[in-house]
Amino acid sequence: MKSAYHRLYKIFTITHIMEKIKSLSDLKMLQESLSAKINLREKINNSDALIQVKVAMATCGIASGAREVMEVFIEEFTKRNIDAVVTQTGCMGYCYAEPTVEITMPGVEPITFGYVDIKKASKIIDKYILNNELVDGIIPVNYETIDVQ
């Protein structure tokens, strides 16, 4: 189980060589290229768009089993040859429903699932990811996030 987590770390932490950013315009250029990359990944109706899974991994999430849930996603995706990006993120704020997982299917608004244990994680893959069928425990996003730009 541990190896999957470490493998993930290799994949999703920075792999390119970090060069110093020498000026504000360099920083802006980097921002543009990075967000273009992310947009491509998320682009609606893009056949190359990937399934994205974000697992809330703050202390509270990890304490309620988010790490194991993340491993299930990674292992199942590998086993079933599903192209997906699994990443960790911080607290989504839904402590009552930890572990929480946000799933973005290409072209569809992200859906956040609460109370995701190992069993539910497999169920989400079977039902939602493979068959677009929702499962119980959906948490509607009821906040607005500011756009810094």
Added chain:
Amino acid sequence: MGKIKYHILVCVGTACQTAKSEEILKNFKELIKVKGLETEVQAIQTGCFGFCENGPIVKMMPDNTFYTKVTPEDCSEIIDEHIINGKKVDRLLYVSPETKESIGDSRHKGFHKKQIRIALRNCGFINPENIDEYIARYGYQALGKVLTELTPEATIEIIKKSGLRGRGGGGFPTGLKWEITRAVTSDKKYVVCNADEGDPGAFMDRSVLEGDPHTVLEAMAINGYCTGADQGVIYIRAEYPLAVERLKIAMKQAREYGLLGKDILGTGFNFDIEIRYGAGAFVCGEETALIHSMEGLRGEPTVKPPFPSESGFFGKPTNVNNVETYANIPPIIMKGSDWFSAIGTEKSKGTKVFALAGKINNVGLIEVPMGITLREVIYEIGGGIRNGRKFKAAQTGGPSGGMLTEKHLDTPIDYDNLIAAGSMMGSGGMIVMDEDDCMVGMAKFYLEFTVEESCGKCSPCRIGNKRLFETLEKITQGHAIAEDLDKLRNLSNVIKDTSLCGLGQTSPNPVLSSMDNFYHEYLEHVHNKKCRAGNCKSLMQYLIIAENCIGCTLCARNCPVDAIAGERKQAHLIDQEKCIKCGACMEKCKFNAIFIN
């Protein structure tokens, strides 16, 4: 197998449920079956959309249509029109009260959401261990902007104009603090991030550090530029290992990109950050105690002045700000002071993060604009009180704050209103209590915490709080007399007036506030020896109803202190002197012969 094409999301939050949302869901499920749409359409329940006044809410996916005030009778129209004919049911769309325009898409700006995330903007969104994701969200551009386009004075002016006040609890204007530190001449200055979050039930800062560590680093660098410091120190408790880990990763990545260190972004500005660990003492959240702890000394406060802005870390001018305060800085720089000051109330601008805890359905982390009411927080965002119980009070400000009660439900939450209500903003812990919570017991709980956490340097806090705690204990045990209540109030006021630092000056607040709002409960404890919430064990009596007792001896055999006596087949009796109120007898009794008085 064909894939599901449409989803009908029905809110079954508390408010929508009372408005028949379960029936709506049932109707949808039946209609889908009857019309043979099972392979294409799925109806499912969801949590609260936070839009309760317009409930029941039904959301259609994938087109994000948002229907409000839906009745069970509307279901067939929605299926026929929306799904089969592909036309929205106009009469059920939300009509914006301002523009009178019907809004069909839930992502439309016209949907006024109760929560606005500024400090938490990246939490739960980016991978906190990858600086690229922060940069993709315009990270470090605020720093770039101030370094290349703004003077320190102009930057401070933006912060001042934004109206941002310290989010650690005190609410001191942030820009003014920066200006004061800047005005002091010194060969070395420091900026400090106070991450010593210690209130019971509070975890706002931890979440920011774990979810978006770069925003704190960026804001500290901006602060350094403004105040003239080249060194930042993060004071964080060692009990936050994950936050520490992610901060370290963030600092390493920022250094590799040259966003910390020498000559940042080629502007000649040098700034770096180090971490100092706290051992988890509550008093170290007080800035002078914090600084002493960072210096390796005992974490004790000293008299102000001198303020840290003049003489702080190693005697040098030091600017201390809280994590959440920092998290607000980059958006203010990027979007301007007018944008920020448009949110909130007259004297409290922006948003506040609260950690909702206690007897509430949706325990969690929320960020709401200042000026929101307690009612909205508890009933709409928090989903109401657990198990349908009645709201009694909400403690804000942790052990330094006070209780807000039913009469405060519609008061706009901001720094000044909370103080007027006998509480304070504090760092953002909000513990909700229902009718099963004893208010004297709550005050005692907080006092126990302060007694434990008092550093002992000044006598009012060291001795006074201990006496307060003992008096509260006496009350909850039923040994107090009327005079004790006066003593409690007098002593509280003395401690407030004479303590050295903020800890002691605020520690009697839970006592005073609970006395102001729930004096009748104090009186009941003292005069009637009664605890209406049934929390105070000493005031409870386990009694046996003689008629129901058949004398099976089960209770007597299970009593750990042999407090139950009686012959076989005869009614038993509990010796109240010996009884420790463990409840084992009541649990074992099969004849409902034992009750609590």
